Amino acid sequence: MDDELSHFYGRLSATVAKLAGAGRVGFFLLENETLLLQEEAFGIASDLARTLPAIECRADGGSAATRVVHQGEIVRADLSSDDQGMALNRHSLAPVGAKNVVAVPWSSGATRLGLVAAYDSSAPGGFTEDDVWVLQVSATTAALVWQQRELAKRLVAGKDEEGERMRGVAERMGELEEMKRKILNLAAHELRGPLTVIRGYLSMLADGSLDAASLRRVLPILVGKAAQMDALVTQMLEVARLEEGRLHLETAVVDLGAVVRDTIDVAALLAVPGVTVFFERRPEPVLVVGDAQRIATIAGNLIDNAMKYSPDGGLVHCELGSEGGKGFLAIRDEGLGIASHDLPSLFTRFGRIVTADNSHIAGTGLGLHLSHELARMQGGDITVESELGRGSVFTLWLPLAEGKSMAGSRS
Numbered sequence: 001m002d003d004e005l006s007h008f009y010g011r012l013s014a015t016v017a018k019l020a021g022a023g024r025v026g027f028f029l030l031e032n033e034t035l036l037l038q039e040e041a042f043g044i045a046s047d048l049a050r051t052l053p054a055i056e057c058r059a060d061g062g063s064a065a066t067r068v069v070h071q072g073e074i075v076r077a078d079l080s081s082d083d084q085g086m087a088l089n090r091h092s093l094a095p096v097g098a099k100n101v102v103a104v105p106w107s108s109g110a111t112r113l114g115l116v117a118a119y120d121s122s123a124p125g126g127f128t129e130d131d132v133w134v135l136q137v138s139a140t141t142a143a144l145v146w147q148q149r150e151l152a153k154r155l156v157a158g159k160d161e162e163g164e165r166m167r168g169v170a171e172r173m174g175e176l177e178e179m180k181r182k183i184l185n186l187a188a189h190e191l192r193g194p195l196t197v198i199r200g201y202l203s204m205l206a207d208g209s210l211d212a213a214s215l216r217r218v219l220p221i222l223v224g225k226a227a228q229m230d231a232l233v234t235q236m237l238e239v240a241r242l243e244e245g246r247l248h249l250e251t252a253v254v255d256l257g258a259v260v261r262d263t264i265d266v267a268a269l270l271a272v273p274g275v276t277v278f279f280e281r282r283p284e285p286v287l288v289v290g291d292a293q294r295i296a297t298i299a300g301n302l303i304d305n306a307m308k309y310s311p312d313g314g315l316v317h318c319e320l321g322s323e324g325g326k327g328f329l330a331i332r333d334e335g336l337g338i339a340s341h342d343l344p345s346l347f348t349r350f351g352r353i354v355t356a357d358n359s360h361i362a363g364t365g366l367g368l369h370l371s372h373e374l375a376r377m378q379g380g381d382i383t384v385e386s387e388l389g390r391g392s393v394f395t396l397w398l399p400l401a402e403g404k405s406m407a408g409s410r411s
């Protein structure tokens with residue numbers, strides 16, 4: 001109980017004592033099945049009130065205090081003679097020598113707050129009905145004050161909660177800003193490579209040092225660089241959408257094989273010397289449920305990585321199939337492979353794993369994070385098996401369109 005409220009009960013009890021012709025009036029607050037006399041009330045100093053023992057007032061107890069608080073009774077008693085009065089006296093901290101007492105419930109709606117007791121009536125016949133009514137009015141007033149206090153407390157707590165929420169939002173906005181800054185830096189850095197190549201050829205074209213025959217030769221390179229830039233920009237935009245919760249899927253039944261074929265055609269533009277991409281075709285389609293555009297993004301990223309991280313060349317083998325209600329696209333490479341201790345950070349945002357062998361290979365650390373999130377949003381997943389120095393298998397899993405799986409199962 002705060003000082004201000006305690007002071008209020010003190011003053012109220014003095015006023016009510018006067019109105020009811022009582023020697024003393026006390027407000028007892030119920031807390032954990034005990035009644036606590038409110039400090040300053042009852043005409044005793046607050047430090048003394050603190051040392052007084054609490055009065056037991058269990059809901060299932062039989063004491064007079066229980067009857068007032070839990071059963072809503074008004075109890076009057078002659079403290080000097082009857083048993084009930086003695087009990088109330090013993091347990092209600094009545095001043096030594098008090099003759100009589102009347103106690104009324106103190107409640108706020110369904111909440112039992114405690115009781116209000118008046119001692120030592122100045123009237124010869126003890127407390128009258130009017131005195132009881134004065135006590136009841138004072139209990140109602142005190143309940144209103146208590147209620148208003150609770151509301152104020154809740155308001156403050158609510159404000160704290162709101163403040164906490166706002167702090168959370170501000171933090172998230174800060175994170176988003178930081179991420180946008182990182183993405184912009186990465187974009188500027190990663191786009192510079194292909195852009196430099198394109199610009200180089202353009203200036204050769206401008207000064208006439210590139211003849212028609214050479215142009216035909218470099219044209220696929222230019223198209224490849226433009227495709228690389230396009231893929232990078234798409235990746236950055238998708239990550240930004242994902243972070244801001246603006247990434248919405250357009251789900252349909254998708255022929256996984258058709259998507260893979262288109263992706264390989266694009267990947268061919270980015271061909272890495274010495275790397276052969278092989279797509280094992282199946283007579284029956286693998287039909288999955290997902291967003292064709294996003295599946296292409298994932299497949300493109302996995303195939304691109306398989307080529308990129310095979311600097312000494314080798315075979316990139318793409319295989320389709322179905323297993324356990326899921327369609328899959330497995331992409332196996334014979335490249336650098338990944339150490340088992342690096343596998344857990346593979347799908348994290350900006351999770352580049354830089355080793356002595358791959359440090360010369362450009363990357364953003366966003367591709368696998370985005371692919372993994374996209375796969376999961378479509379009810380699928382990406383799994384990985386890898387061995388350092390031997391190669392990796394990345395497998396994209398997506399839910400099969402019901403009854404539409406006709407492809408062979410995984411070997």
Ligand code: ADP
Pocket residue numbers: 301305306309333335336337338346351352353354358362363364365366367368369392
């Ligand atoms: P990055 O843009 O760096 O390629 P990714 O998110 O696509 O980012 O991949 C994260 C990291 O995982 C890469 O930095 C690389 O170390 C590793 N990685 C991804 N795919 C392969 C792969 N097929 N073989 C070896 N390492 C790979």
